[in-house]
Amino acid sequence: MNLAAADEKPVERRIPAIADPAVNGSMTRSPLAYTNNMVEPTRHEHDAPPTPKVTVESLNFFYGAVQALHNLSFVLAENRVTALIGPSGCGKSTFLRCFNRIHDLYPGTRYEGRITLHPSGTNIIDKSVDPIEMRMRIGMVFQKPNPFPKSIFENVAYGLRLKGITNKNELCDRVEIALKSTAIWEEVKHRLHKSAYEMSGGQQQRLCIARTIAAEPEVLLMDEPCSALDPIATGKIEELIRELRKKYAVLIVTHNMQQASRASDYTAFMYLGKIVEFGPTQQIFTNPTVKDTEDYVTGRFG
Amino acid sequence: MDSLAVIVARRKRQDKLFGALGIACTSLGLIMLVVLLGDLMYQGFGRINWQFLTSFTSRRAGSAGILAAWVGSLAVMCITGLTAVPLGVAAGVYMEEYGRKGRINTIIEVNIANLAGVPSIIYGLMGLGVFITLFDFGRSFLTGGLTLALLILPIVIVATREALRTIPVHVREAAYALGATKWQVVRHHLLPYSLGGITTGVIIAMSRAIGETAPLIAVGAVAYLASLPQPAPFSGEFPFVSFEWIESPFTVLPILMFNWTSRPQADFQSNAAAAGLVLIAITLSLNAIAIFIRYRARRRIKW
Ligand SMILES: Nc1ncnc2c1ncn2[C@@H]1O[C@H](COP(=O)(O)OP(=O)(O)OP(=O)(O)O)[C@@H](O)[C@H]1O
Ligand SMILES: [Mg+2]
Numbered sequence: 001m002n003l004a005a006a007d008e009k010p011v012e013r014r015i016p017a018i019a020d021p022a023v024n025g026s027m028t029r030s031p032l033a034y035t036n037n038m039v040e041p042t043r044h045e046h047d048a049p050p051t052p053k054v055t056v057e058s059l060n061f062f063y064g065a066v067q068a069l070h071n072l073s074f075v076l077a078e079n080r081v082t083a084l085i086g087p088s089g090c091g092k093s094t095f096l097r098c099f100n101r102i103h104d105l106y107p108g109t110r111y112e113g114r115i116t117l118h119p120s121g122t123n124i125i126d127k128s129v130d131p132i133e134m135r136m137r138i139g140m141v142f143q144k145p146n147p148f149p150k151s152i153f154e155n156v157a158y159g160l161r162l163k164g165i166t167n168k169n170e171l172c173d174r175v176e177i178a179l180k181s182t183a184i185w186e187e188v189k190h191r192l193h194k195s196a197y198e199m200s201g202g203q204q205q206r207l208c209i210a211r212t213i214a215a216e217p218e219v220l221l222m223d224e225p226c227s228a229l230d231p232i233a234t235g236k237i238e239e240l241i242r243e244l245r246k247k248y249a250v251l252i253v254t255h256n257m258q259q260a261s262r263a264s265d266y267t268a269f270m271y272l273g274k275i276v277e278f279g280p281t282q283q284i285f286t287n288p289t290v291k292d293t294e295d296y297v298t299g300r301f302g
Numbered sequence: 303m304d305s306l307a308v309i310v311a312r313r314k315r316q317d318k319l320f321g322a323l324g325i326a327c328t329s330l331g332l333i334m335l336v337v338l339l340g341d342l343m344y345q346g347f348g349r350i351n352w353q354f355l356t357s358f359t360s361r362r363a364g365s366a367g368i369l370a371a372w373v374g375s376l377a378v379m380c381i382t383g384l385t386a387v388p389l390g391v392a393a394g395v396y397m398e399e400y401g402r403k404g405r406i407n408t409i410i411e412v413n414i415a416n417l418a419g420v421p422s423i424i425y426g427l428m429g430l431g432v433f434i435t436l437f438d439f440g441r442s443f444l445t446g447g448l449t450l451a452l453l454i455l456p457i458v459i460v461a462t463r464e465a466l467r468t469i470p471v472h473v474r475e476a477a478y479a480l481g482a483t484k485w486q487v488v489r490h491h492l493l494p495y496s497l498g499g500i501t502t503g504v505i506i507a508m509s510r511a512i513g514e515t516a517p518l519i520a521v522g523a524v525a526y527l528a529s530l531p532q533p534a535p536f537s538g539e540f541p542f543v544s545f546e547w548i549e550s551p552f553t554v555l556p557i558l559m560f561n562w563t564s565r566p567q568a569d570f571q572s573n574a575a576a577a578g579l580v581l582i583a584i585t586l587s588l589n590a591i592a593i594f595i596r597y598r599a600r601r602r603i604k605w
Contacts, residue, residue, distance in 0.1 A: 100479060102475060102478060102479060105474075105475070105478060107402060107403060132483055133481070135478065135479055135480065135481040136481035139480075140479040142476065142479075144472055146470075146472040146473055146475070147476075148473060148476065149473075149602065149603040158477075158490075159480040159481070162480055162481050162482055162486065163481075195602070197603075208476070211480070212479075212480070215481070
């Protein structure tokens, strides 16, 4: 928690309007209206005001007969990092995985509500929307590093090949750019054609991030990307996330409170399939309005 | 109440006893195998020479050979492999990746598992009914190969599914999350990664098929065959390759062996033993290839 910084530069202690519907589970205004009132975290005051990249309206999600998400409303801002926190089993992964329709791979799953991708206004979870296209526009990084058992080069190039890029020079250039932006180019440039399995866990995870961003998605989803990594590798990935923020809307699930407070601009606290509180990270961590949130971020939950 | 030392000692004794029992059972199996192989070697090894491998069978044991039989075995295996592998792999991929997991799928699954256990003679009768009576393929290489293909199809399907199942979910999800279609996931990831497992299964199935006798007798394999598949598959004239040979009469090693063992002369018995050694050599080399491929795949891909 960045209390010192908060002292130097007092945070505006206004709860963003966006937090209300999430708590009450009802939407009275258009989700776009809420973002206009989003409070910008103080450390990024030089940034342009946030614009919504994805808005979620009364989302329900079912695994068969079991309802895992209850009437969620939420906004993911462009060029910001939003963290999802909450106790194990509260539905963070389930929520994240709605954004790229990966649930569609498993029978019996069902969505209700609306997830709008801006500016095109596509409803991601609409049956008529092609999940393949959505997955190309919304990239995902998984908890466990999951490179393909192919070469480092082929891993990063895979998303590009799916987009129909076959030109060798273009592939090489874009693989290099992706590996550079995840800061492993120097470590792997001499062994691009060696198996990705010959890398350390931290390197593999950065490779997976490179693989995702090489395809230039619009949104980046990350489900506990550092949970399998040591503190040094974690630090590198956090640094990377702060860098990625410049180009993407990032949604990250984390169990690590320090990580959420260090790396994110907004934080949503989930509990039992609902979003309990949602607001600027500073406010969630220093001045939560809901008792459960306060207990959770201070480690007294349960 | 026994002291702890006594209890421990008793359990250690049980442990040793079971160990000894295990060794006894294992060596019994091994000894049987060695005796069998030794007997075969003793009877047949002297008979294996160039003449034996390159002549047709004959009424005189001394000049009889296995040329038509081993060529026939390999040719039948080609037909079997070329039909059973694509069909079996496709069916396995469909059931594992495409088919909806419902009651119908479960019924099909159970049936395929059961098919693998159906006695091989039943496949022979089916081959007779379907390929000879219904499709009129005659008593040919084609009929023999297809009959054995039916026999090993369930094994190939099961092996494919097992191999696909060892691929972790998170690798599939990685591919889907990048926007791959189902076919792209199968083509770019699942098939390459399960190649080792599938190949192993296929080769084990083939080494079962190559030793089959009963179903081939049912579809009319000839024991006394003094010709190679006709016409030759390659020729100097256009169109250079011909597949007409698949319609010619066929024989295979086990059929010839069966025929020789039923003759009274002792020399034919050693001929049969020698043919058996050749068959075992083919089977063992197939298995060696399977082991090598599995080893290579395991080294390249470990989850
Ligand atoms: N495939 C599934 N079928 C049925 N229920 C599921 C399935 N996957 C998850 N659930 C249930 O949905 C709820 C939310 O699970 P989810 O994995 O989203 O939690 P999470 O917040 O990501 O937890 P963690 O922090 O442990 O990763 C849990 O109660 C879980 O039991
Ligand atoms: Mg999770």
